[in-house]
Amino acid sequence: MSAAVGISRRRFIIDSAVAGGGLAVGLSLPGAVMAVPAAAGASSASALGGSFGATAPGAEVTVWVVVQPDDHCVIRIARTEMGQGTLTGLAQLVAEELECDWAKVKTEFPTPGQSLARKRAWGEMGTGGSRGIRMSEDYVRRGGAAARIMLLQAAATRLGVPGAELAVERGVIRHAASGRSLRYGEVCEAAARLDVPDPRSITLKKPADWKIAGKPLKRLDTAPKLDGSKKFALDLELPGMLYAAIKDCPVFGGKVVSFDETALASRKGVKRVVRVGDTAVAVVADSWWRARSALAALPIVWDEAGFGNRSSATIDALLKDGLDTPNAFVYRNEGDAPAAIAGAVKRIDADYATPFLAHATMEPMNATARVTADRAEAWVPTQNGEGSHASLAEATGLPLDRCEIYKCDPGGGFGRRGGNQDYVRQAALIAKQFPGVPVKLIWSREEDMAHDFYRPISQCRLSAGLDEKGQLAGLQVRLSGQSINAFINPGSVADGRDERQLQGWFEKPGDAQLGYTVPNLRIEYAMRNSHVPVGPWRGVNTNQNGVYMECFMEEVARAAGADPWQFRRRLMANHPKHLAVLDAAAERAGWGKPLPAGVHRGIAQFMGYGSYSAAVAEVSIGTDGHVKVHRLVFALNCGHAVNPHQIAAQVEGSVAYGLSATFYGECTVENGRMVQSNFHDYPIMRMAEMPPVETIVMPSNDFWGGVGEPTICVVGPAVLNAIFAATGRPVRSLPLRKYNLA
Amino acid sequence: MARLNVNGKLRTVEVEADTPLLWVIREQLGLTGTKYGCGVAQCGACSVHMNGELRRSCSIPVGTVKASDRITTIEGLSRNASHPVQKAWAEIDVPQCGYCQSGQIMAAAALLARNKRPTDADIDAAMTNICRCGTYQRVRAAIKLAAGGVKVAGGAL
Numbered sequence: 001m002s003a004a005v006g007i008s009r010r011r012f013i014i015d016s017a018v019a020g021g022g023l024a025v026g027l028s029l030p031g032a033v034m035a036v037p038a039a040a041g042a043s044s045a046s047a048l049g050g051s052f053g054a055t056a057p058g059a060e061v062t063v064w065v066v067v068q069p070d071d072h073c074v075i076r077i078a079r080t081e082m083g084q085g086t087l088t089g090l091a092q093l094v095a096e097e098l099e100c101d102w103a104k105v106k107t108e109f110p111t112p113g114q115s116l117a118r119k120r121a122w123g124e125m126g127t128g129g130s131r132g133i134r135m136s137e138d139y140v141r142r143g144g145a146a147a148r149i150m151l152l153q154a155a156a157t158r159l160g161v162p163g164a165e166l167a168v169e170r171g172v173i174r175h176a177a178s179g180r181s182l183r184y185g186e187v188c189e190a191a192a193r194l195d196v197p198d199p200r201s202i203t204l205k206k207p208a209d210w211k212i213a214g215k216p217l218k219r220l221d222t223a224p225k226l227d228g229s230k231k232f233a234l235d236l237e238l239p240g241m242l243y244a245a246i247k248d249c250p251v252f253g254g255k256v257v258s259f260d261e262t263a264l265a266s267r268k269g270v271k272r273v274v275r276v277g278d279t280a281v282a283v284v285a286d287s288w289w290r291a292r293s294a295l296a297a298l299p300i301v302w303d304e305a306g307f308g309n310r311s312s313a314t315i316d317a318l319l320k321d322g323l324d325t326p327n328a329f330v331y332r333n334e335g336d337a338p339a340a341i342a343g344a345v346k347r348i349d350a351d352y353a354t355p356f357l358a359h360a361t362m363e364p365m366n367a368t369a370r371v372t373a374d375r376a377e378a379w380v381p382t383q384n385g386e387g388s389h390a391s392l393a394e395a396t397g398l399p400l401d402r403c404e405i406y407k408c409d410p411g412g413g414f415g416r417r418g419g420n421q422d423y424v425r426q427a428a429l430i431a432k433q434f435p436g437v438p439v440k441l442i443w444s445r446e447e448d449m450a451h452d453f454y455r456p457i458s459q460c461r462l463s464a465g466l467d468e469k470g471q472l473a474g475l476q477v478r479l480s481g482q483s484i485n486a487f488i489n490p491g492s493v494a495d496g497r498d499e500r501q502l503q504g505w506f507e508k509p510g511d512a513q514l515g516y517t518v519p520n521l522r523i524e525y526a527m528r529n530s531h532v533p534v535g536p537w538r539g540v541n542t543n544q545n546g547v548y549m550e551c552f553m554e555e556v557a558r559a560a561g562a563d564p565w566q567f568r569r570r571l572m573a574n575h576p577k578h579l580a581v582l583d584a585a586a587e588r589a590g591w592g593k594p595l596p597a598g599v600h601r602g603i604a605q606f607m608g609y610g611s612y613s614a615a616v617a618e619v620s621i622g623t624d625g626h627v628k629v630h631r632l633v634f635a636l637n638c639g640h641a642v643n644p645h646q647i648a649a650q651v652e653g654s655v656a657y658g659l660s661a662t663f664y665g666e667c668t669v670e671n672g673r674m675v676q677s678n679f680h681d682y683p684i685m686r687m688a689e690m691p692p693v694e695t696i697v698m699p700s701n702d703f704w705g706g707v708g709e710p711t712i713c714v715v716g717p718a719v720l721n722a723i724f725a726a727t728g729r730p731v732r733s734l735p736l737r738k739y740n741l742a
Numbered sequence: 743m744a745r746l747n748v749n750g751k752l753r754t755v756e757v758e759a760d761t762p763l764l765w766v767i768r769e770q771l772g773l774t775g776t777k778y779g780c781g782v783a784q785c786g787a788c789s790v791h792m793n794g795e796l797r798r799s800c801s802i803p804v805g806t807v808k809a810s811d812r813i814t815t816i817e818g819l820s821r822n823a824s825h826p827v828q829k830a831w832a833e834i835d836v837p838q839c840g841y842c843q844s845g846q847i848m849a850a851a852a853l854l855a856r857n858k859r860p861t862d863a864d865i866d867a868a869m870t871n872i873c874r875c876g877t878y879q880r881v882r883a884a885i886k887l888a889a890g891g892v893k894v895a896g897g898a899l
Contacts, residue, residue, distance in 0.1 A: 083839030083875045218835045225840030226831050227823045228775015228816035232841060235774035243769075268758065287757075289765040362779050362787060362841040362874045411777075411841025412874045445780045645835065649880065653838060656876025679784035679872060688866035690878035 052406035053111040059188035061150050062196055063121040064094055064143030067188035071171050073100040077107050078122035079132040080383045081221060082413035084708040085646035086132035088219045092642055093137055096205060096213040097144035100184060101170040107220060112389035113404035125385040128418040128536060130609035130706020133642055137704055142199040149197055154190035155182045207640055207701050216645030233381040233408035234366050238438040242271060243288035244430050245295040246441060248280040248451050249302045251672035252531050255279050257301040267294045276429045284430065288442050307531045307672040315530045315669060319459045322480025322526035323351065329496045329527070332507055335520030340474025344465025348559045350552055352462070353733045354544045356667040357455035358682060359537060363411025365423040365443040369431035371396050376403045378427060381410035383418040391421035395428035415536035419488060420453050446677045453535025454667055456482035456501070460548040470560035472571060474520035477505065482534045483527045496527040503541035504549065504606050504713065512542060512608045515578030516571040532669060538657055539712035542608030546713030547720065547734065550604040554721040555730050564721065565591050565603050577637055577700065578605055581614040584635035584696050589616035599630060602721030604714040611638040611705030615714040619722035625742030629659065629691035629719055634711055636695065639703035648695040651711045655693050658715025660685040663736045745809035748773070749818025752809065759805025764788040766804045767815060775816035775844045779872070786871030789845035790815050796852035816844035819851060827851045830888035838875035845871045850885050859889050
């Protein structure tokens with residue numbers, strides 16, 4: 001992202017979301033004073049007993065590597081670790097080039113303030129779009145390699161031998177001819193004084209030669225997650241801390257008119273009731289439970305801003321109009337799909353729909369802020385440290401170099417804690433009203449459900465024509481629904497030309513390319529925006545579009561009387577990587593082989609986040625309509641596989657996320673507000689519903705793809721297609737719990 | 743005022759009787775390994791043991807807890823993460839974000855305390871905590887390992 005001092009929060013969000021990861025240009029900070037805000041912040045941060053920022057003692061050889069006299073290597077991680085394993089993967093990549101001892105690797109996260117003060121030495125911090133590794137692998141590996149070269153050079157000088165005569169393994173530098181050796185810790189100070197070699201002059205190792213990267217190593221961050229010692233942002237305690245509970249206008253777009261704080265007069269521990277911007281009210285107390293209880297008892301009058309009459313029914317009608325309108329953005333128009341379909345021997349038509357979905361991270365939104373007249377700090381579970389930084393600056397009115405963010409590993413992110421830093425802004429606005437006092441804002445789960453940036457709602461109309469040989473002659477897709485870009489940056493897609501919503505149907509290779517070649521193809525999008533805020537959501541548009549495309553493809557294959565795997569294969573000759581994962585999943589699953597009575601298979605493939613995914617599901621349906629998923633087989637080509645063990649964990653996680661959406665997920669609107677409020681009416685899949693997952697990681701080693709998100713988009717369609725096989729009826733609207741399959 | 747026996751220590755706290763045990767544990771006692779996830783006993787992030795039984799502390803008013811009730815939080819489950827469940831969790835590399843894992847571990851420990859060799863069906867019935875990262879497959883494998891089973895082949899094929 002690019003950003004400049006004084007830009008608005010909204011502008012910052014646009015840049016971070018649209019420009020994306022490593023494509024970013026350098027940070028331009030006209031007139032900024034390069035103070036080191038972390039220096040001031042470090043003292044208060046360390047008072048927590050936690051460690052925030054790049055503070056480890058030792059010799060900083062390159063910005064990515066600090067070597068300590070006892071040979072520990074501290075690897076700096078700029079991206080967020082929120083469960084996806086990026087911390088371990090990035091450390092593996094640096095350690096591989098550094099040639100250090102993996103058992104002596106530690107990590108730390110530079111702060112956004114430190115990044116600012118050092119002219120963005122660690123590059124992009126934002127972590128979303130499955131970009132954490134693929135968009136920073138090159139420069140972090142070069143940072144590790146540069147440190148190795150410098151350590152070797154320092155050793156060569158110390159030993160008085162040519163560098164070419166030295167070899168290094170696990171942080172021990174050996175001179176074979178003389179039998180002498182030096183440890184990294186012995187030469188780190190000297191190495192740190194050398195000039196850093198030009199990164200472009202460095203030849204990186206070939207993946208075939210990797211010893212640390214590419215291996216199924218355990219995560220580096222597990223131990224404190226086993227005994228309760230890991231401090232999430234929600235767990236922070238500071239001396240004199242106050243606690244805030246917040247309620248934003250339940251009707252999106254509405255405002256606070258008034259509130260009656262005299263109703264709380266007799267409540268213990270309540271310090272004050274404060275307005276937070278135009279839309280929210282917070283109660284600040286000496287404990288969160290007291291704040292939350294008081295807030296629940298606080299009479300608040302809202303201005304619903306005319307949105308109080310909006311409902312799921314009005315939004316569905318809005319989207320239906322988008323299916324019917326002749327005016328839409330025509331994204332792909334190859335051949336003449338309408339004519340091919342009209343002239344087809346057999347025609348298939350279907351309308352599909354998917355609802356709004358909440359992220360429901362396990363750790364609810366929260367942030368702790370401390371604001372004085374000339375300085376602001378915030379402890380934030382964030383996917384986007386620089387976005388948090390900008391939000392803090394904007395909310396407090398202080399320049400960026402007077403603000404600091406201490407990034408806390410989020411208890412889940414899934415896109416909720418990235419581009420939109422609403423909870424940071426709120427914490428700052430509250431803390432500003434208590435100068436010098438740290439205030440911890442915690443959202444209740446109910447607030448979290450009521451004020452998400454939901455996965456966009458959409459409907460999709462698909463039409464296909466089969467020729468006399470049963471081949472797909474034409475395919476037409478009309479997507480109607482809400483646009484993330486339109487919410488974040490309306491001006492960017494004012495004409496409705498928003499390709500992002502068509503993720504998975506892209507023509508160009510490399511990101512989210514459609515894996516089928518259809519002689520006559522037309523892909524259209526009719527933007528229809530409701531008053532409900534939308535945003536990225538793990539896998540976002542590939543999920544909805546994957547259901548539409550792959551479930552419809554199943555309908556078409558069956559209408560053609562063809563095997564669903566083979567029908568797809570015939571359309572994929574021009575897309576060998578898509579085809580390879582489809583074949584791998586089908587073969588591993590034993591496609592075509594007999595199954596136990598009542599068990600049926602479904603297959604799907606789709607592409608997103610630079611990686612190729614396919615899945616086969618085995619499903620049975622009980623006489624009571626209960627769907628049981630017996631097995632899921634995945635094949636994933638993510639280009640390079642930095643840690644196959646963690647990649648498999650992400651695939652398993654994508655199953656839980658994808659099946660929760662498929663079976664249960666639905667946020668509905670009544671009276672302008674969200675109906676669902678907690679896990680009783682927004683159910684999440686649990687252990688008993690988790691099928692055994694088999695993951696084939698099949699890197700082709702010629703590109704860098706994402707891992708955290710790509711496979712979700714095939715979870716739903718594989719299962720839904722198996723249900724279709726079982727019932728003979730397609731499922732065209734989610735979630736499944738609305739259907740009676742008995 | 744309430745008197746609580748938490749992790750073997752008797753503690754006195756000044757709170758309203760309707761305060762959920764979860765928030766007393768977290769804010770008054772400073773034991774933050776026990777998490778807030780939903781507040782309505784749905785997700786299990788707040789799981790603790792009370793007299794050896796698994797309980798969701800977000801829905802227990804502290805006024806109903808007696809000083810004789812023995813409460814164990816994740817911090818008191820073992821010394822140095824030495825409980826078989828914690829060791830199995832480390833071996834299988836279960837956690838992702840880790841936020842729900844205190845609750846998952848407390849639930850698994852309670853299961854194994856009353857059922858030394860749980861079947862898959864037993865695990866399904868007992869392990870109802872929500873994990874949004876989706877660690878369920880590895881939670882299951884770790885429970886089996888902790889129960890004395892062999893390490894199940896996991897990860898990538």
